[in-house]
Amino acid sequence: MRAQLLLFICLISVPSAAQHCGWDSLHLIVVNVEDEETRQPINGLTLTLTDASRNPYIHKGNTNPSSLLKNYPQKDTLIFSQNLDTNTPRNPKDRIGEIAYSYYFLVVYFNNYQNIRKKAGDQIKIEDPTGKYRTRFIPLEPINIISLCGDYDNGTYMDKEIKTSLQWPFAFSPLTVIGKIADPIQIVQLESGSEYSGDSFFVSYYVNKDNVTVPAFFKKSATYCTVYELLADYNFGEIKMEDNDHYLAINSSHMFGSSNHSENSSNLCIVDLKQMSSVTFSTSYNEENWNEDSPLDKESCVCDIFIKNNQLHVKRTVSANFSYDLYEYIETGIYDIQNGAITRVKNSPLPVKINPKKKGNKTKK
Known part of the structure; x- marks a missing residue:
């Protein structure tokens, strides 16, 4: 089953009958992002774990190619990956022990994320590189952090998955x-x-x-x-x-x-x-x-x-x-x-000058 976890090559060979879980320091955060109107999954988003002030968590070890998570994005910020394996079902009853297709996930441990068992207040920043959807921040509660040797083994992790949605840009x-x-x-x-x-x-x-x-x-x-x-x-x-x-x-x-x-x-x-x-x-x-x-x-x-x-x-x-x-x-x-x-506009630059009262506009108070 664990082979279905996209990019989690470190989990493939874990024996389920072991008396001690070799991955007891690893935790998982899973997010399902849907279109608010159609309720369809949104692919290609960028999800980043941030602190309460919305600053991205940074851990230089994420860029180390020898890391157990070497198939993760090689960036110093904690950026989520996405399961794009279309063979993975989305129905919870059909995917015990698997992350659903299109869901975003991030492995965290005490070295790269020390708030695993500490205070609430951290957030997840959700961005759409295409500009179709508006950027939003959602809260990350301690209950949403899944233990790979507890919640994941006994199948209770799905209750801890985060479900959220994005709106189109400001629509007429x-x-x-x-x-x-x-x-x-x-x-x-x-x-x-x-x-x-x-x-x-x-x-x-x-x-x-x-x-x-x-x-x-x-x-x-x-x-x-x-x-x-x-x-x-x-x-x-x-x-x-x-x-x-x-x-x-x-x-x-x-x-x-x-x-x-x-x-x-x-x-x-x-x-x-x-x-x-x-x-x-x-x-x-x-x-x-x-x-x-x-x-x-x-x-x-x-x-x-x-x-x-x-x-x-x-x-x-x-x-x-x-x-x-x-x-x-x-x-x-x-x-x-x-x-x-x-x-x-994708990658739009900041205008050189903002002037709401620019000459030529009709203005009346």
């Missing part, structure tokens, strides 16, 4: 129609109070069927206006808009504060004016906590963004103590806006 979704207005006087009144007005559309507030006032996108035609729901979870606050013939970009902000705490966040909504679809993602979060007896505690994540030639240019800055999930914050890089999604 059709805007929801929440009303139609045929009264020209009402249309003029709504547009006169608009936060932004274009030739064929404007953005303003609208009272929906539940009698709730929400931000809305109004598309004008010769005889009526179609009303689409827009950024329903946020007030406009300070709003900036930029548009071209195809896309409208809307920045929305939200603030909260108390006597010893404050937080503010912002979102970017991009509207495809031809397809009448939109995508929204977080672009900043700042939180401050303070009191008389302790110093200021501040966490922040800020994404500076501008749009040029149907591409999104992003520079993300994160404070060292940021404790929230970064999955909703777009990473540094250049992104194509096409085919209903925002997709990172």
